[in-house]
Amino acid sequence: MTQTSPTLVPSVVKGTKAVFKWVLGAIVGVIAVIVFLIWPAISNSPVDYADIQDHFKYGSIGSEEVNGVPYWIWKVLPELFPDKLPDKGYTSLGFIQEPGKDLPIGFSQRRVFINRVGLNCAVCHTGTLRETPNSDRQIKTAMPANVVNLQGYIKFLSEVAIDPRFTANRMLPEIEKISGGINPIEKLVYRFIAIPQTRDALINQRSRLSFIYQQPDWGPGRVDTFNPYKAIQFHFPMDKLREDELIGTSDFPSVWNQKQRKDMELHWDGNNDSVDERNKSAALGAGVTPTTIDIDRIQRVADWLWTLPPPKYPYQVNQTLAATGETLFANNCASCHAFGGKYTGKVVPIQEIGTDPHRLNSFTYQTLSNQNTLYAGYPWRFNHFRKTNGYANAPLDGIWLRGPYLHNGSVPTLRDLLEKPENRPKEFYRGYDVIDREKVGFVSTVAQENGKQYFKFDTTKPGNSNSGHVYGVELSPAEKDALVEYMKQL
Template structure:
């Protein structure tokens, strides 16, 4: 029997029923979901792909706050930097209670805004948006800006290019990687809560990004860095304010050499931050404390790696801009005003024009000016040795006799890794690093701002440097920026290492420096110690004018 004919209305209803079956509904939903995911993915890619770097028209501002490329791989999110004082109030309380910038507890220096309040970030912290996240980390100035005061009641004067005599970088590293990295306070939920408590409205999408991307990645990165660096920090004496181990962290973090693989002789190499005044005349000299490179460009690039840049993130143009600015950056003139007659007699001694009775034991033929250059009558610095030109040349470790730690920390094996693995295959690969036989003779421009003295800062004042090692202070306070007008350098009263270390607390930018600890020895550099008392006083008067 034939089926009845299907009307047009029935056909339409049949097609509608077929369209509204569960399978069709699922297809529509899947299509809509795909569109939503696509839109969300595009939005996420745009947000995550944001890259920007603040530009400072003024070279001085660029030096203080401009990025050199350390933030993407080594930095932490800006919002986390701002939240850490809230997450760890017991660490930052001393600074917060006195109304100072919170990170001044580690010796970071803050400039003030028009209202007299600390600026948002301290000197030496730069910002860069990388992968959609506003990041902060170090630039060159974090280690090369310091302060001085005429007396304890005077306000601090900030000097660009002098060694940072305030920054306790080791204390900050121990806090960030030894405490914060493994603390539950950095868990995503708590971290996001504190970021928003600081006044930042993340919004729904950005909150998800922080929950599942930024916060876990930050935590994992800090823990990984901690696992490499903290075993090294645990076997080293505290660096203290104004000092850093230049190359050992470089080995364990950038080159991923296990700390346990470092020999006992090389694993303690802490030394003072150097001054970076007048870099132009130093081109071709043996640079770094041990004179291991004669290229300013390579020295600068190596220092930038120590600050956290990588071959992938380094901003060569930003570093070159700083380097060009430093070519002619002079130190400020010394505010000390010794007796002019003594200065004149001291200058003759410094230049090797000795008189009978000035020496208790005869000199070795080299004058101070032979190795360090000298201050001209017009106040400029002469970067050339007198009679025998030894300025910027390495003296053998057995002759200079100072602590071996920094010298031994730079090994031939590490040098080879630098040449083979850093910037390999690029126009910037290292070529000039060498293992030397000792320490380089340094120019003394800005000497009044460079205490404590010797490469490891183990001798507090110029008066102490002119004494034989057995008469030099065994332990003294580091980190005070008040000038010592009598002795030359900064005030450094004696201390008792164990008692004063406990009394000062774990996170204070002043420490009791113990010269009996490994790497902190104050022996050597006997030049001038054989002068008579009167001749030493004259020489000191001249040195105070540098």
């Protein structure tokens, strides 16, 4: 047997070590290059804004990570499916597009492997107004989103998901056209991961939220708050629910002056007295999950809203008439609707208030028991939710920007609310943002303008009743006018 020369062994070992070191160095170098190149793509990076107004309108609250739509898919959907929108683009659903901004108000962006688009607080709490039909639109943050058709957006995503055009072969050329070209790696990610997974996720969401097709149309400025919770968070069998539980549509509220609402019974039915829990609950409604919620960025918004005052009524007020109205308000309204009032922020039983019961009935004891499991394992686990028997008296700060009125937005103006229910408008139009200076609210008699159709609100449909809240209806017409004149200044 031939033996290896002992003089050769050290040379072989030395050469092997050199090769090993070279290979190891090369691997480390390649890894370093890969990490350097793709780290921005795999890191969790929200787009931040220094200005608090911009942060409120466009900043992330954590909704993109699980429920966000990949950026280029979101951008291309209106181009590929224009037949599924009322008109061109997302603005046809009432979303507010500011000049020079990439996304409409209420949409945020975060990079989680790829850029994703989600919703934030402003989508439900930013609105517009015009002084006249020919005036420029003014954007008011923290007011109810009076022109946004959120149900329309949900239905749009649901419909495109089952359309045979939702394929990589159809979508990528459109993405290339509007983007000017994406890099080859990103193109592969979109073709084999982002597009098919997004379609699957939207089909799943469509199935869970199919109950919205059984509801009367919400219309702009309204949302069903808790039924989507049941379907998405808790997997309730929505097809088994009673009609009076399945319809919980109500108006978006304003969110200014939060410090003065501390310890009040919040939400329309007063089911929670914690501002902090209310904020985190609302974040879930925007698509956040208990594991993706961005506590710091939500807190930044909450700190700003804590002392944010409502916009002041900018038009002339008849001060002589308002002085009479102030006395009427003190005698008829202040105990329930002024800060410091004995019953302000307290729940009035449904038998007394007499307004539409559907929103109250939609929040059940079963919903409550599930609601208080949310954020389990975190210091902020919910424990303030409760079931009530009516609706909470809300303060009327900035009431001039909060029309239509009642919890379900079934009465177009304050002046109409002071009439007996049988004398209030049975039908009117929502989504028109020209201010009604006389009656207070928004002009509600315009069916269409420049080809845009506005939403006809029918008070005979389930959840839309304009009954109840008969306080002040016995005042004289002159007294009602004076009361409305005073409330313009609240």
